[in-house]
Amino acid sequence: MAVSIEAKNLTKEFIVTKKEPGLKGAFKNLIHSEKSVFRAVNKINFSIEEGQVVGYIGPNGAGKSTTIKMMSGILQPTSGDVTIRGGSPFQDRKKVVRNLGVVFGQRTQLYWDLRLGESFELLRRIYEIDDATYQRNLGILNDILNIQEIIDTPVRQLSLGQRMRGDLAAAILHSPPVIFLDEPTIGLDVDVKYCVRQFIKDINDQYHTTIILTTHDLGDIEELCRRIIIINHGEIVHDCSLETLMNEFAPNRRLIVDLYQAPQEPIELRNARVISQEGARICLEYNKKETSTGDVVEAIAANHSIQDISIEESNIEDVIRTIYAKDSESA
Amino acid sequence: MKKLLHSIWHHLSIVFFNFKLTVQSQMEYPSFLVGWLLANPLQFGFGILGIFIIVSNFGSIGDWGFQEITFLYGISVVSHGLTVVLFIQTWNIEYSVRYGEFDRYMLRPLGVFFQMITSYINLIGLTDMIPGLVILIYGCVGVGFEPTPLNLFKLLITILGAVLIRGAIYLLSGSVAFFTKSSGALIEVDSKLFDAVSMYPVSIYPKGVQILFTYLFPIAFISFYSAREFLGKTDGLPMFGNAYLITLLVGALVFFLAYLFFQWGLSRYESSGS
Numbered sequence: 001m002a003v004s005i006e007a008k009n010l011t012k013e014f015i016v017t018k019k020e021p022g023l024k025g026a027f028k029n030l031i032h033s034e035k036s037v038f039r040a041v042n043k044i045n046f047s048i049e050e051g052q053v054v055g056y057i058g059p060n061g062a063g064k065s066t067t068i069k070m071m072s073g074i075l076q077p078t079s080g081d082v083t084i085r086g087g088s089p090f091q092d093r094k095k096v097v098r099n100l101g102v103v104f105g106q107r108t109q110l111y112w113d114l115r116l117g118e119s120f121e122l123l124r125r126i127y128e129i130d131d132a133t134y135q136r137n138l139g140i141l142n143d144i145l146n147i148q149e150i151i152d153t154p155v156r157q158l159s160l161g162q163r164m165r166g167d168l169a170a171a172i173l174h175s176p177p178v179i180f181l182d183e184p185t186i187g188l189d190v191d192v193k194y195c196v197r198q199f200i201k202d203i204n205d206q207y208h209t210t211i212i213l214t215t216h217d218l219g220d221i222e223e224l225c226r227r228i229i230i231i232n233h234g235e236i237v238h239d240c241s242l243e244t245l246m247n248e249f250a251p252n253r254r255l256i257v258d259l260y261q262a263p264q265e266p267i268e269l270r271n272a273r274v275i276s277q278e279g280a281r282i283c284l285e286y287n288k289k290e291t292s293t294g295d296v297v298e299a300i301a302a303n304h305s306i307q308d309i310s311i312e313e314s315n316i317e318d319v320i321r322t323i324y325a326k327d328s329e330s331a
Numbered sequence: 332m333k334k335l336l337h338s339i340w341h342h343l344s345i346v347f348f349n350f351k352l353t354v355q356s357q358m359e360y361p362s363f364l365v366g367w368l369l370a371n372p373l374q375f376g377f378g379i380l381g382i383f384i385i386v387s388n389f390g391s392i393g394d395w396g397f398q399e400i401t402f403l404y405g406i407s408v409v410s411h412g413l414t415v416v417l418f419i420q421t422w423n424i425e426y427s428v429r430y431g432e433f434d435r436y437m438l439r440p441l442g443v444f445f446q447m448i449t450s451y452i453n454l455i456g457l458t459d460m461i462p463g464l465v466i467l468i469y470g471c472v473g474v475g476f477e478p479t480p481l482n483l484f485k486l487l488i489t490i491l492g493a494v495l496i497r498g499a500i501y502l503l504s505g506s507v508a509f510f511t512k513s514s515g516a517l518i519e520v521d522s523k524l525f526d527a528v529s530m531y532p533v534s535i536y537p538k539g540v541q542i543l544f545t546y547l548f549p550i551a552f553i554s555f556y557s558a559r560e561f562l563g564k565t566d567g568l569p570m571f572g573n574a575y576l577i578t579l580l581v582g583a584l585v586f587f588l589a590y591l592f593f594q595w596g597l598s599r600y601e602s603s604g605s
Binding site for chain 2: 014069073094095100104111112114125
């Protein structure tokens, strides 16, 4: 597999001026202001293969957008390197961005006062997309994002969901092999969210596009990304598959059993731990790798008659919250 | 060679399309255009009235009569109008730096400066051109300017150079925003300076000011040196033979320097927010 994106010791520092509050502070700042260096991204390393869909997640201010901006040639790294298909996005910007599609969920790349279609026409000229490719891409985009419906509407009159569809379409008109999506589902309703996820899946399937996705919506991650990179305080804290992460941080499964009759004595099992026992309802926890649910149910059924059972998988949000919190403590 | 031609054609096609888009987008707000169509002629009308009142009270400014100053002022206003049509984006650098607007240019496989300048060709600048041309033609008639092809060519080159000088100084000032996040006040100062220096003959100012605006901030070249050569005036200031060519040369040079400064600033661009 060819490497698509590679970061080596990638670092970005910003100089922050400490401003003192109030009018007195404002005058003080004029004469002397304290400057400090804030390291938004600190020596991160990763390598992403062609065709991978990677979730790049982390709490607000963790350095996600800064990384994306360095990868797309907007910000110059303070030190270290990043390459996209072998080229440096800052030194070789024009060449590298030709192969790049970027969407910032918070800010549109479209022409505010013009029809959506006119923004597309401009992009077609910028990227010198030939007629056949342009028509074909528009056709595909129409199938997934229903573009025809909004192509004649001025961008300022589009709803957030329509605008996002427009932005996504604009980002891939030139068939880029690498796409960065910075919070593409922010503020969208379930329908549009579904549509956006479908879009990401489709273009990855059809064109083997490499995609990096930042998001706070873990549903996006669950559905789209086989690999996640978690960044916090500018450093990568985890880089693995979602499954590995879940196994490591949430190895247990919960089983809730309703019996016909409340047992006389507390239940004790060899293969599962009892968390609570209230009347006829018993809540159990066990390691999902070591113990099968069937064995646990069997063990209870040996002495009691079961009316109903339900299984609670550990929640991905809880896991991520645990990781963020744990990392903040150690920082 | 083929590659170069292709690149030129590519850029031109974008300029044309951008121009079309900008016209369309400005037509979305027609009342805005009408507002300027009233305001700008008024502004320059009062400018010329001011000159008239001064000259009719004092007889002349320096040894320049009313019609001569009108000629000078005409060149200045026309070059102002064209600058505002072509380079108004330099006024917005401050805004673009603060709100991270350069991001979108940097994501496209074209020069950032090219995209910035060509993304907004400002039709409203044409509302400055109308009073500008009226004043210039009136001045030309008043001073007995002979409209021979050579003279018209000289006038055109002068205006082109003047546009480059104005554009360069706006670009230089605007680019300061890359370092300070703010440059609006500088742009204001530029506009005021341009008005003050290119509306009256520079020969009326003290020696130090003349040197400053000839060699350091070459605003005197916007209209003064060429107009004075056309009118055959001599004064204490240096005579640049073929002032129209010198004006173009100075314009090209300062524009190139301003462009380098812009590129340097851009390399320090920090985007904004998430």
